[in-house]
Amino acid sequence: MQLVIAEKPSVAMSLSKVLGASSRREGYMEGTGWLVSWCIGHLTGLAPADAYDPRYSKWNYADLPIIPDPWQYQVLPDTKKQFDILCQLMNRDDVDTVVCAADAGREGELIFRLTYNLCGCKKPVKRLWISSMEESAIRRGFDHLSDGRNYNNLYQAALCRAKADWLIGINGTRLFTTLYKGKTLNVGRVMTPTLALLTEREAAIANFKKEKFYTVELDLRELHAASEKFSSKTDAEKLRTACLGAAAVVQSVSRKDKTERPPKLYDLTTLQREANRLFDFTAQQTLDYLQSLYEKRLATYPRTDSRYLTEDTADSLPALCRTVASALAFVEGQPLAVNAVQVMDSSKVSDHHAIIPTAEIACADLTALPTGERNILFLIAVRLLCAVGEPHTYAETAVTLDCGGVSFTAKGKTVTADGWKATEKAFLSTLKQKPKQAEQAPALPALAEGQQLEGIDALLKQGTTSPPSRFTEDTLLAAMEHASAEDFAKLEDVERRGLGTPATRAAIIEKLVRSGYVERKGKQLLPTETGMELIRVMPDQLKSAQLTAQWEERLGAVERGELAPDEFMAGISEMISTLVQTYTGVSAASTALSQSGRTVIGVCPRCGKNVVEGKKSFFCEGYYDKPPCGFAMWKNDRFFSSKKKDLTPKIAAALLKNGRVRLTKLYSEKKGVLYDAVVILDDDGGKFVRYKLEFDNKTNDKKGK
DSSP states (O other), rough: EEEEEEEHHHHHHHHHHHHHHHOEETTTEETTTTTEOOOOSSSSOOOOOOGGGGGGGGGGGGGGOOSSSSOEEEEGGGGGHHHHHHHHHOOOOOOOOOEEOOSSSSHHHHHHHHHHHTTTTSSSSOOOOSOOOHHHHHHHHHOOOGGGGGGGHHHHHHHHHHHHHHHHHHHHHHHHHHHTSSOOOOOOOTHHHHHHHHHHHHHHHHOOOEEEEEEEEEESSOOEOOOOOEEEEOHHHHHHHHHTTTEEEEEEEEHHHHHHHHOOOOHHHHHHHHHHHHOOOOOHHHHHHHHHHHHHHSBBOOOOOOOBOOGGTTTHHHHHHHHHHHGGGGGSSOOOOOGGGGGBOOGOSSSSSSBOOOOGGGTTTTGGGGEEEEHHHHHHHHHHHHHHHOOOOEEEEEEEETTTTOOOOOEEEEEEOOOOOHHHHHHHHOSEEEEEHHOOOOOOOOOOOOEEEEEEEEEEEEEEOOOOOOOHHHHHHHHHHTTTSSSSGGGGTSSSSSSSSSHHHHHHHHHHHHHTSSSEETEEOOOOOHHHHHHHHHHHHHOOOHHHHHHHHHHHHHHTSOOHHHHHHHHHHHHHHHHHOOOOTTTTTTTTHOSSOEEEEEOTTTTTEEEOOOEEEEETTTSSSSSSSOOOEEEOOOHHHHTOOOOHHHHHHHHHHSSOOOOOOEEEEETTEEEEEEEEOOOSSSSSOOOEEEOOOTTSSOOOO
């Protein structure tokens, strides 16, 4: 009997159907000699800090750094029931082999291995490694199961990543939170340098100074030619005046035939970028839609960093392209070219090939798909047809004119063959929200060198230099992928090192937003004041994109067996230890970090720090300092509750400001009547804050007689 363990119940159901395991049991399927069960995402994980020592349940600077040795693991309470079922199945006497069918990547391997190890299982492991949930792909995968030991390095790389994130997250977050004594300041191995990209861009925008410039444009009806830019309006106006009514002479005419080759297939990051540009989808939304399509057998594996297919798919590709084209009404009637060689390169495929639709698209009811899933499916389908299509060709013409002793230039473009762009245009025409397209240069009239052009009108044009653009998820994903925020136009063929992996980048962006470091404004991502200030005080070790990209490279070396896991972890541990020992904080940090994020009520009479409102009290921000201030005005204090009076923020503020507040309709438990009095803040520095009453002639009369 073989036990198959998938990462999710939905995947397990698909595997069960192919294997014939049709009998439903508690937490698994059974039949034809197979048991098929599932994890529910992560069933286990690295233990929290207080598992190593109870004192770590409180955050103290003196306890840092926290570096476990040995590491401990835990079963997550929310999924313990399924974990127990898996342990029972693994230890059944009739189970001789366990098949890891978790998602074929780092994270899937980690999910399976931690569960397998915590269950104490020693039985042989086979690995199912597939890129599609089509039945044919599943059958081929089970016909060619690999020895699980072949993926030991993949597991070690995944474990190193998890441990590194734990060390930096736990120590970095506690270090900065305790130093600045305010709200929790989340720090992450990938999250922090990603935030740095955003803050650096925002600083560049803030420091940018607009400059005006001027150009002169010659208007010759069918031809518009522009001068170079002038910083002086006076100089530009002189040229305009000189050109008015003058003749222009053609100095040169050049024509170049150009070719725009078909685009590459999508990997996850480029798909997320395109979906953000066309549909405003966040990176996480795109991943979720694609994951659902994968589980519905309509798309191949999502979390890939490859943009090519392997050569062994060449024979089946033409049929797949015909199937895809027949499913897309908007490409009906267009010629279908399938230049398979353009998308084949096994040397550029690591774990999984590029994202493409599957042949299941032919029998699926596409109109029944949720809109988001349908948009993503159309994107990858159109990209496949474009990638195997014919080149887009055009002629580019450049003309130089002389007028008034100054050179003017004009460029024109004539399309000679639409090629793959015809398919792209057909798809874009179906979108309700058409994407912004760069203005196409019009075709130029036939001109010859030395030709003289009369009847010129000259126009003065004014423009201003533009600041750098704020990040969208499209451009931020590009920056994360290449660990650089500069010159996106040159990034296409740069070696990918980058921040995070295709599988983790969406979650990083979402965490930045949830943590209050970044906010969405339309399609733009803007760092908040807290995010800006956090990066300002952050040391280079934690905010350097290049350094973090190098860590990702080293994780890749662990995965390839070129670097020992202990060596990778030693580097992370050394960095954390050095950081804790040497970082002393930045005293000029703004209140964006030091404030608790709570409403300030007043000033503490004991230590002079802010008193803020909490759920149960109004307390000093130095309440937990070493030594502690200890000042707190409890909302349920017996003094106020016995008088049937709430200690409101207004009353607390008055007591802190003036030391006293006059209150009406206080209740007397002894006499059962209401009265007015002045409440005095009578704090003697003890464990509890005390209050007393003061009466005068006006408040001496009892109410309610």
